[in-house]
Amino acid sequence: MSRRIDAQGLYYKELNQLVRQAFSEGVTEVLLDNVNGQRYIGDGISGDGSIIIHGTPGNDMAAYMNGLQIVVHGNAQDATGNTMNEGTIIVHGDAGDTVGYAMRGGEIFIKGSVGYRVGIHMKEYMKKNPVIVVGGKAGAFFGEYMAGGILILLGLSGREGYPIVGDYCGTGMHGGVMYIRGQVEEYKLGKEVKIVEMTAEDQSILERYVSRYADYFGYDKEDILAQPFSKLIPYNKRPYGNLYTGV
Amino acid sequence: MNIDFRTPEYSIHRDGVRCTNCRICVHQCANEAHIWDEKQKKVLADDIKCVNCHRCVLTCPTRALSIGSYPLEFKPNAHWTPHYITSIFKQASSGAMLLAGMGTDKPYPVYWDHLLINASQVTNPSIDPLREPMELKTFLGRKPDSLKIENGKLTEKMPPQLELETPIMFAAMSFGAISLNAMTSLAIAAEKMGTFYNTGEGGLHSSLYKYGKNTIVQVASGRFGVHTDYLWAGSAIEIKIGQGAKPGIGGHLPGEKVGLDVSLTRMIPEGSDAISPAPHHDIYSIEDLRQLIYSLKEATDYSKPVAVKIAAVHNIAAIASGAARAGADIIVIDGFRGGTGAAPLRTRDNVGIPIELALAAVDSRLRSESIRHQVSLVVAGSIRCSSDVIKAIAIGADACYIGSAALMALGCHMCQKCYTGKCNWGIATQNPNLTKRLDPVAGAERAANLLKAWSHEIKEMLGGMGINALESLRGNRLMLRGIGLTEKELSILGVKHAGE
Ligand code: SF4
Ligand code: SF4
Numbered sequence: 001m002s003r004r005i006d007a008q009g010l011y012y013k014e015l016n017q018l019v020r021q022a023f024s025e026g027v028t029e030v031l032l033d034n035v036n037g038q039r040y041i042g043d044g045i046s047g048d049g050s051i052i053i054h055g056t057p058g059n060d061m062a063a064y065m066n067g068l069q070i071v072v073h074g075n076a077q078d079a080t081g082n083t084m085n086e087g088t089i090i091v092h093g094d095a096g097d098t099v100g101y102a103m104r105g106g107e108i109f110i111k112g113s114v115g116y117r118v119g120i121h122m123k124e125y126m127k128k129n130p131v132i133v134v135g136g137k138a139g140a141f142f143g144e145y146m147a148g149g150i151l152i153l154l155g156l157s158g159r160e161g162y163p164i165v166g167d168y169c170g171t172g173m174h175g176g177v178m179y180i181r182g183q184v185e186e187y188k189l190g191k192e193v194k195i196v197e198m199t200a201e202d203q204s205i206l207e208r209y210v211s212r213y214a215d216y217f218g219y220d221k222e223d224i225l226a227q228p229f230s231k232l233i234p235y236n237k238r239p240y241g242n243l244y245t246g247v
Numbered sequence: 248m249n250i251d252f253r254t255p256e257y258s259i260h261r262d263g264v265r266c267t268n269c270r271i272c273v274h275q276c277a278n279e280a281h282i283w284d285e286k287q288k289k290v291l292a293d294d295i296k297c298v299n300c301h302r303c304v305l306t307c308p309t310r311a312l313s314i315g316s317y318p319l320e321f322k323p324n325a326h327w328t329p330h331y332i333t334s335i336f337k338q339a340s341s342g343a344m345l346l347a348g349m350g351t352d353k354p355y356p357v358y359w360d361h362l363l364i365n366a367s368q369v370t371n372p373s374i375d376p377l378r379e380p381m382e383l384k385t386f387l388g389r390k391p392d393s394l395k396i397e398n399g400k401l402t403e404k405m406p407p408q409l410e411l412e413t414p415i416m417f418a419a420m421s422f423g424a425i426s427l428n429a430m431t432s433l434a435i436a437a438e439k440m441g442t443f444y445n446t447g448e449g450g451l452h453s454s455l456y457k458y459g460k461n462t463i464v465q466v467a468s469g470r471f472g473v474h475t476d477y478l479w480a481g482s483a484i485e486i487k488i489g490q491g492a493k494p495g496i497g498g499h500l501p502g503e504k505v506g507l508d509v510s511l512t513r514m515i516p517e518g519s520d521a522i523s524p525a526p527h528h529d530i531y532s533i534e535d536l537r538q539l540i541y542s543l544k545e546a547t548d549y550s551k552p553v554a555v556k557i558a559a560v561h562n563i564a565a566i567a568s569g570a571a572r573a574g575a576d577i578i579v580i581d582g583f584r585g586g587t588g589a590a591p592l593r594t595r596d597n598v599g600i601p602i603e604l605a606l607a608a609v610d611s612r613l614r615s616e617s618i619r620h621q622v623s624l625v626v627a628g629s630i631r632c633s634s635d636v637i638k639a640i641a642i643g644a645d646a647c648y649i650g651s652a653a654l655m656a657l658g659c660h661m662c663q664k665c666y667t668g669k670c671n672w673g674i675a676t677q678n679p680n681l682t683k684r685l686d687p688v689a690g691a692e693r694a695a696n697l698l699k700a701w702s703h704e705i706k707e708m709l710g711g712m713g714i715n716a717l718e719s720l721r722g723n724r725l726m727l728r729g730i731g732l733t734e735k736e737l738s739i740l741g742v743k744h745a746g747e
Contacts, residue, residue, distance in 0.1 A: 016545055039538065044475050044546025060529075060542045066475045079529045082542065085474045098529050102470035104514055120528050121469065125514040145524055147515065174520055238502055238520050245343035246667060247334070247592050 002029035012038040012058065023049050035074070042070050042087075059096075062089055065106070078115070081108050086128070090216050094136065103130045103149070107209075111217045112136040113158040116166070117144050122176060124148025133213045140166030143232075144190070147175040152209055154181045154224060169193070170232055178232040179206050181224070193232045202231055252336035255294035255317040259303075265311035266290065272303040272312060277669040277681055300662040302671035334592075345592035348665030348675065350492055350584040350628065350651060353596050358603035358736070359635045363745055365726045367713035374715050376706035382716040383702055385411040385646050387483075387623040388552040389576040406576065407552045409463075409483050411646060412441030413702040414717060415636060417694070418627050418650035419465050419487065419556070421447030423500045423509045423521065424588030424665070425654070426682040427454070429674045432657055432690025434458035439691065440698045445648070448487055448498065448523060450512040456480050463554065466543065468497060469523035471513040475546065483577070484543050485554040488527070488536075491585025491628035494558030494599045498523035499589070504668055504677050537573035544574070552576035559583060559605030559628070560598075564612035571613060571622040578622050579648065580605050585628030586651040588675055589666035602628045603642065607740045610643025610722060619643075619722075633704035642740065643722040656697040657690045 003022045007015050015038050022030050028049045032041070035055030042051055046066035053072045062070055063082040075093035084103040091108075097115035100108055105128035113136030120141065122130050130149035137158030142165050143151050155164035165180060171190030179202070184195065198206075206229060207221075214221035259280060268289050272281040280296040281303060283289075294317060304312045321329050334345060367373040374381070388408035395403040417433040424447060431454070433444040438461045445463040446455075450472015455462070464481035466473050478484060489495065500509075500521035510517040530536050540553050554577035555570045557563070563580065570578050582602025587595065606626050613619040626639050627648035636647050655661065658672040665675035673685035705717070714720055728745040729737045737744055 013545075020548070040542055040545040043542055044478065046475055059538055063542045064473070064475055064478065064546045079538075082529060083470045083473050101529055102473070104474070117528050121522075121524065123515050125516065144528075145522060147519060147522070172522070172524075174522065175516070237518075243344055244346040244589075244591070244666075245337055245341040246664070247337070247345050247347050 001027050002031060003027045004031040004033065006034055007032050007036065007038055007055065008034040010038065012040055016040055016043065019051065020045065023047060037077070042068055062087065075112075076110070081106065081132075084108075084130070092217065097139070099134075100130065100132045103132075104128055105130050108132045109213055109216055110134045110136075111157075113138065115139045117141040119143045119146055119149070119151045119178075121145040121147060122149035122151070124176065131209055133209050135213060135217065135219075137162055138165045140168050141171060142166065142169045143173055143176070143178050143193075144168070144170070145172040145174070146170065146178075146234075149176045150205065150209070151176070151178040152180075152206065152213075153178070154210070154213070156181075156219065156224065163188070170234070173232075173234040174237050175234065177202075179229045180232065181227055181229050184230050184232070189232070192234050192236065194235050195230050196233055198229060198231050202229075252333075252340065253295060254319055254333070255297065257297040257299045257314050258294045258317045259292040259297055260313045260315060261290070261292060262309075262311040262313075265309040267309055267311075269308065271306055271308065275302050275306045275671065277671050277676075277678065278667075298662045298664045298667075299660075300664070300671045301660045346589055346666050347592040347595050347663060348587065348589060348667075349661060349663040350586045351596045352663070355583075355601065357629070358601055358732075358740065359629070359631070359638055361730050361732050361736075362603075362638045362740070362742065363728045363730055364634065364637060364641070364708060364712070365728070366711040371713045373713050374710035376703075376710040379710070380715065381706040381709060382718070383413045383705060385414045385717060387411065387554075387577050387625065387645055389622060390620040392620070407483075407550055409443060409552060409577075410441075411443065413698055413705075414640060414644075414646040415630075415698055415701060416442050416463070416625070416646060416648050417444035417653045418585075418648035419445035419447040419463075419485065420588070420650055420654075421449030421465075421471075421500075422452050422512050423447075423449040423504055423677070425674055426670075426676055426685065427452055427508065428682050428685040428687045428690065429654070429657055430455060431687035432685065432694055433653060434461065435687060435691035436694035436698065437461040439695045440702075442698065443482065445485060446481070449500070449509065449521075450514060451477050451480055452508065452512045465556075466539075467523050468525070468527040469521060471515065471521055471523075474514070478543065478546050481551070483552045483554055484547065485556055485577075485579065486527075486536075486539060486543070486575075487556045488530070489556070489558035489560075489581070490587060490590075491558045491581030491583050491599055491602070492587035493590040493594050494560050494583075495525060496591060496594055497525040506677050509677060533569035533573050536570060536575075540574045554579055554625070556581060556627075558585075559600045559602055561600060563600070563605045564608040567609040567622075567624075568612055568616055568618070571618050575622055577625055577645075578609070579625045579627060580609060581648075582626065582628030586654075587665075602626050603638075604736075604739050606639060606644055607642050611741060614643075614722075633701035634708065636701065637705055637708050637720070638727060640717065640720050641723055641726045642742075643724075645721065652697070653694055656694045657685060658693075 037058040039058035042062040044064040050069040068087045072091040076095040078096035087106045089108045094112035099118045116139040133152040170193035386408040389406040437444040448467030462481040467487040555575040556579035583599030623645040670676040
């Protein structure tokens with residue numbers, strides 16, 4: 001069952017109430033038209049329905065989300081997928097800062113570029129292994145404090161003349177892995193990360209997510225994979241192990 | 248020859264006549280300060296390992312043990328006290344930052360001890376709480392601007408409130424920093440006494456979901472264990488911005504303490520470091536704080552009050568005003584004496600301000616802006632006894648959190664070594680041989696007793712003031728007088744000097 005809601009002129013509180021109500025009434029697909037900055041869409045919702053958004057959702061879309069698929073035909077703003085537990089987000093555009101902050105599970109596919117601190121403090125937990133795939137470029141502090149999960153950065157689009165990733169990439173990283181298409185200059189890396197050789201297993205993980213990205217956004221997977229990737233992992237699971245002494 | 252500059256802080260005295268060499272102390276001391284010497288067939292001691300926690304003293308069946316200061320003195324020097332000299336030794340050998348547990352032990356002024364409580368004499372009668380009704384009930388949460396009453400019934404929809412039978416709650420302490428038995432003790436005690444305990448930032452253990460009605464769940468920068476069931480599990484959600492013992496600093500639970508249970512509760516892999524970044528990276532402003540507050544309200548359908556916990560720092564009044572305007576229903580202010588499982592020592596001892604001054608400044612500011620009713624104030628960090636609670640409420644608090652005092656009720660002896668993971672009292676440790684020393688049922692009984700005793704004392708003092716409901720004491724600073732305070736201190740506290 002699907003339900004269409006016109007978000008024009010609705011305050012986020014009313015809009016989200018309508019969305020929650022729809023799911024509680026057994027609707028499986030909610031179509032939101034004319035979304036224009038309303039925050040918290042999909043916030044804290046569990047289940048396996050979907051939300052299709054036309055327009056620009058506001059900050060904290062899919063925060064604490066637990067299931068659901070959200071497709072955005074437009075750009076997303078900051079903190080998309082904040083502390084998300086499960087589900088899929090597909091953004092046919094760019095996204096802002098701190099995408100996937102502390103996310104523990106689920107997948108986020110961004111067609112275009114993202115802002116600062118994307119993937120910050122992502123974690124993995126038992127069978128959960130969160131994934132973010134960014135098709136364009138990323139700002140500084142990409143994967144900061146990353147404690148688990150997979151970050152993939154493709155650099156297929158994005159602002160002319162800008163590097164694929166900003167400074168301090170992987171600062172404080174102590175778990176998980178990043179795959180960045182092409183070369184990353186050493187000086188861009190946080191001091192806790194290193195570049196290592198790709199293994200066959202890495203290649204197959206990469207293929208899996210790149211082919212999904214290509215499917216969602218109409219790219220040719222082989223084209224994307226033709227260029228070698230840099231694999232980044234933390235030096236150490238305990239980067240701050242010897243920082244303190246007792247009194 | 249390489250000499251280790253460390254010297255013992257404490258000396259272990261064993262009465263040779265009383266000691267039967269039963270070796271109980273050897274088993275009781277996780278710091279391995281008592282050693283069984285197989286050759287001599289007797290128990291020996293290594294003073295340098297002792298942290299003065301009294302565990303062996305209290306478990307020795309023949310009372311053969313006592314602990315004292317190690318009889319070693321540096322040449323007296325008012326500037327270079329032993330603390331600074333030995334700190335330099337430690338840092339010169341390790342190159343590391345100094346770490347400490349519990350709240351600061353520095354002799355900063357304790358304003359509670361400079362405030363005196365009023366009592367009724369002649370002009371209004373005092374009340375006997377044993378024979379007359381006395382109300383401690385406290386509601387925490389945003390209050391509406393006005394009340395609509397129709398046909399004698401309240402028709403105004405009240406924002407969600409926490410209902411407390413006594414104005415004392417157990418402060419945030421995470422599973423990881425303290426043991427599950429310690430948390431369970433506090434959860435049971437909170438349920439028994441009609442108050443709340445707080446999960447801290449380490450998630451909620453599956454066995455504690457049943458105490459949800461008496462639980463405040465915390466959301467901190469690391470977002471450990473934060474998911475929808477968790478947010479729905481408690482009666483309120485607390486956003487932790489800062490902590491009195493280490494304002495501006497994040498947290499770091501070392502991988503050694505992340506065993507299976509802690510890992511399941513924090514929802515991170517076993518053995519991995521649990522790092523809480525210093526800020527929430529989605530909060531760089533009051534507007535961002537509002538965003539997080541409302542993301543939590545949205546996630547729980549506006550059914551629970553959202554608290555914001557901030558450390559008492561210089562600009563606390565303006566920050567609290569911002570938090571109230573950002574939509575916080577409760578503001579928790581944690582003073583610089585607040586306890587911690589681990590904090591960098593220099594931060595613990597030098598950053599932040601006393602809770603008494605912070606509370607007075609915040610309450611005055613919110614009143615002057617006419618937004619005091621929009622938010623409840625809870626104070627933490629240094630509450631030692633019932634009269635501290637009374638004084639806090641008279642200055643303007645709605646309720647208090649107790650952390651260190653609650654742990655002392657469970658057996659903590661304030662050795663300040665919580666960060667070592669070797670708490671001999673089974674509190675600040677995850678070692679099963681140590682945690683089993685704390686029986687949650689007995690612990691709950693003690694923690695509940697503490698609240699019971701304090702509540703009685705509070706009623707007694709209220710009665711003495713001629714007040715029969717705690718509500719009438721809130722922000723009633725005329726019930727306080729200062730003693731030995733400067734004009735400036737009196738004016739910040741908003742109290743007159745004794746004799747005035
Ligand atoms: S650390 Fe505690 S148990 Fe060990 S010797 Fe010292 S006082 Fe006794
Ligand atoms: S909790 Fe344990 S380690 Fe910490 S001060 Fe108390 S007795 Fe010492």
